Amino acid sequence: MKSPSSKTKEDPRRRLIDAGLEIFGTHGFEGATTRMLAGKAGVNQAAIPYYYGGKEGLYHAVVAYIAENAGRFILPVTEKITAALQTDDLSTDAAVGLLVKQLSAFIQLVGQGESRRWGRIIIREQMQPTKAFDIIYDRVIRRVHEACAGLIGHILQIPPASDTAIIRAHSVVGQAMIFQAARETILRRLGRREFTFDDIEMIRSIVEDQIRNTLRHSSGK
Amino acid sequence: MKSPSSKTKEDPRRRLIDAGLEIFGTHGFEGATTRMLAGKAGVNQAAIPYYYGGKEGLYHAVVAYIAENAGRFILPVTEKITAALQTDDLSTDAAVGLLVKQLSAFIQLVGQGESRRWGRIIIREQMQPTKAFDIIYDRVIRRVHEACAGLIGHILQIPPASDTAIIRAHSVVGQAMIFQAARETILRRLGRREFTFDDIEMIRSIVEDQIRNTLRHSSGK
């Protein structure tokens, strides 16, 4: 079974993206070499300039790929939140529930083994945004953060664009992100090589705990 | 005033460390070049192999320098905690207070402008530990985490080496670390180029809030 003019074995473009997730994640953009990338993908080194115009073009394609996949997973919840915030008859409990739901989705995303590959790319971009960061920031990160800040503003009855709401939103989202950024340290402390299902569930429940307890007992400050 | 045989203008070793903080922080170990490092330090490129045996030797020296400075700042509180945990007549309120104090020290450390330079180095090492990570892990990170897990174990009346205590400790410390890791994103959301004093104080108070509310209302789970 081989279609006439589509894929002979598998699209080299796709394989380069896959290799990029691994290699850029491990070595960073500067540390990655086109030879590593081509080797991992099982294609020729000259294929990178050919298909993506160069190393940087491949990198941008990789980040866009990450944005699309992460977005497909968590943006549905985000959109539900945006809609709920516009109805104006959203109870505090419901808002807290939505926040927990958004964070749970995020933790699930971060918890799955695959995220090890692309997570490092995103954390690096968070530390030092390049042109590639705009791609994922506009498509995913900003939307999720605005939704969370919106919910927090609603719960604490403060403006969603206030510094307080923004910083609290980062604090909440950060709790989940940290298990991505400090993954190796945490695993070292736990004496494991990989998170178990129970670990993920425990992280989820701790974050839920912190959301519920913190937001319930805080005045808007 | 110039001592007979010590420093002519300023120790080139010191200047290389200083350049290393900046350059390794910006480009990572692989992305940094000896020419960048030497240029920033205002010394000759050959000075790096001469003084530190090579690029990697300089990198290790930089990480050791970070460990020492960060340790000088936060380990005093850590040691106070370790001592308090051994007395066995530590009240829950006092334990919570110590945890807040440890985190406040950490946030202050992370909040100061200088941390922008070395913070990225440490985050990178957390994501992908190299030999250099052992230096700062053993001297600082492990101690702080063990102290925090100890306090949390005490407060929640669970073993300090349990997965729950360890993960909760990471969750708490992570809340502060995220303002380092996601610094650029948060500043982008806030529309600033640098954290203000008020920002740092707000972060500190939010973390304190979360510690007090979460640990007070949680059963050990």
Next chain:
DNA sequence: GTCTATAGTCGGATAGAC
């Protein structure tokens, strides 16, 4: 102790065969 010069390797992109 600090410099210049250079050796030897490896980087990304390109030319051109097939």
Next chain:
DNA sequence: GTCTATCCGACTATAGAC
């Protein structure tokens, strides 16, 4: 569309003048 071969610049480390 995929390969080999290669250009040329940049890399780290070293040799040796001063």
